[in-house]
Amino acid sequence: MVNALRASGKTAVLVSEELEEAIIIEERNRGKYCVVFDPLDGSSNIDAGVNIGTIFGIYRVKQDSTGTVEDVLRPGSEMVAAGYTMYGSSANLVLSTGSGVNGYTLDASLGEFILTHPNIIIPPRGKIYSFNEGNSMYFHSPVTAYLKSIKYPTPPKSPYSARYIGSMVADVHRTLLYGGIFGYPNDKKSKSGKLRLLYEAFPMAFLTEQAGGIATTGTKRILDIVPKDIHERCPVFLGSKDDVQDLMKFYKEAPES
The missing domain is CATH 3.40.190.80 (D-Maltodextrin-Binding Protein; domain 2)
Structure with missing residues (x-):
């Protein structure tokens, strides 16, 4: 995941649950976004076949910054996007870019995520x-x-x-x-x-x-x-x-x- 984000040319700072220090992307591959993520949430459940997933949030690098850890030490309200992918009986991507929440399901035959849960709204009260x-x-x-x-x-x-x-x-x-x-x-x-x-x-x-x-x-x-x-x-x-x-x-x- 780190290698893919680095190679994308879109990221400046990466923070992973699995790594003690933040990764500052070298200048030739540096972009304008910071990605913070837990690459495998629920990993202790893998052997039991329980759903696990990847959680992520995205910040934009602050103006006049070249990309430092300070770019992610900011309130979550300043994120520009967030989401997770859940791996189980199906692969589901749930994503928000700040204008509502949409859910997608992987169609393995196409290799694409298809919009299956548009405009997710939490019921005002559950059970x-x-x-x-x-x-x-x-x-x-x-x-x-x-x-x-x-x-x-x-x-x-x-x-x-x-x-x-x-x-x-x-x-x-x-x-x-x-x-x-x-x-x-x-x-x-x-x-x-x-x-x-x-x-x-x-x-x-x-x-x-x-x-x-x-x-x-x-x-x-x-x-x-x-x-x-x-x-x-x-x-x-x-x-x-x-x-x-x-x-x-x-x-x-x-x-x-």
Whole structure:
């Protein structure tokens, strides 16, 4: 992936989850875009045949810059495009260039991605929550209280269904299509959260907002965060507008968490 991006002549800075340092493209191949990516999200699931994917975000090099790491240490709201490709029973590309979200499916006979999910809009409320509840003993009180509220709702409301794959691409893809909420909070064990801000949280937050949803840390908009490090982590909650707003109410009631 690095070699292909370098050879394209379109990129100036590359940041990969697999590489400790950013790659600054040599002048003869340098373009005007910076690409941040997780080349194989959910790789621990490969042997089990679970869907995995590639997540990416794209910035334009700042004016008067020749391409440095500072060009990617910017809020996610400054990305010009973001998306992911999911590999499973089919290969799906979900992409936004800032004017909505479209989904494409690979037609292997043509070798082309065909538009199959135009103008993806997240339902305002879903019926699915996606959290790794194996970490429940470490969750802070707002998350615990929120999960209790959707698992044991006041009648006549029905409880939400749990769906957690453990591959962010697959879990977010389902959330975009069906609605609900995906969450990977910070907790007593992972103080800053587990997901990487630049090439996991930002692209997925960008897509979520473009599809009409909300992406937050619980207390602030993810796309407003200014990264200090290319591998910085952050808590992530994203999905249907009403569901995420419900979660945020619990954080407002317990701001110390």
